[in-house]
Amino acid sequence: MQQIIGTIKNKAGFIIDMDGVIYHGNKLLPGVNEFVSWMENSGKKFLFLTNSSERTPRELHEKLKRLGIEVGEDHFYTSALATAGFLASQKPDGSAYIIGDAGLIHALYSSGYTTNNVNPDYVVVGDTHSYSFDKIELAVNLVLKGARLIGTNPDVSGPVEKGITPSTKALIAPIEIASGKKAYFVGKPNPLMMRIALKKLGTSREDTIVIGDRMDTDVRCGLESEIDTLLVLSGITSKDEIDKFPYRPKYVLNGVVDLV
Numbered sequence: 001m002q003q004i005i006g007t008i009k010n011k012a013g014f015i016i017d018m019d020g021v022i023y024h025g026n027k028l029l030p031g032v033n034e035f036v037s038w039m040e041n042s043g044k045k046f047l048f049l050t051n052s053s054e055r056t057p058r059e060l061h062e063k064l065k066r067l068g069i070e071v072g073e074d075h076f077y078t079s080a081l082a083t084a085g086f087l088a089s090q091k092p093d094g095s096a097y098i099i100g101d102a103g104l105i106h107a108l109y110s111s112g113y114t115t116n117n118v119n120p121d122y123v124v125v126g127d128t129h130s131y132s133f134d135k136i137e138l139a140v141n142l143v144l145k146g147a148r149l150i151g152t153n154p155d156v157s158g159p160v161e162k163g164i165t166p167s168t169k170a171l172i173a174p175i176e177i178a179s180g181k182k183a184y185f186v187g188k189p190n191p192l193m194m195r196i197a198l199k200k201l202g203t204s205r206e207d208t209i210v211i212g213d214r215m216d217t218d219v220r221c222g223l224e225s226e227i228d229t230l231l232v233l234s235g236i237t238s239k240d241e242i243d244k245f246p247y248r249p250k251y252v253l254n255g256v257v258d259l260v
């Protein structure tokens, strides 16, 4: 155990999922404060990488600050930013019909995109509370007219204090079914997210670790990018659920609390 912890702490780069690793809803998880301070004081490179596309890095920074942790905005990377970067590389200065919240809208504008509900290049769907029949109907018809369908992240649901909340894959499903077109998803486990994260950290694959609480996104994404993975049991996955998957994380700990 001590040896495993030593190996993990010797890594230069840390790619860290947020929900289930850092906090649960609005509750900070044990040891997180000490873990973040340790990374800062030890000169580690770290990036909080979330599949959630609702919030901007600034809003995530504010959320952590409210929970008592202050790290710069550039330590956050979301599936909304990854989606905007991906679209800007596929079709620079394009247009999109967006069903999503501030995190996604802001990211797309910042990457040179404009909104368009007549003949957009893309229909982009992300995590949102503003979702309606009219929006689905318009999106379906835009896709049928040739707009490409993009989802920020393939999560079906996410944890909230009252239970779970439908996430992007569930929100985009009616558009896929009615249009007969399948969406392309950018967030984890798409290895694109890990490649971008590594580039931002400037560390090598071998010298980096992915810390997450989900087997199907965090662990799979690290695995497919050949980065060591640490599954923490402080989120959605329990110890006996690991065996239900055809792949394994490299390390398993109770939470980041074990690292401090």
Ligand SMILES: [Mg+2]
Pocket (backbone or CB within 6 Å): 017, 018, 019, 020, 021, 212, 213, 214, 235
């Ligand atoms: Mg998580």
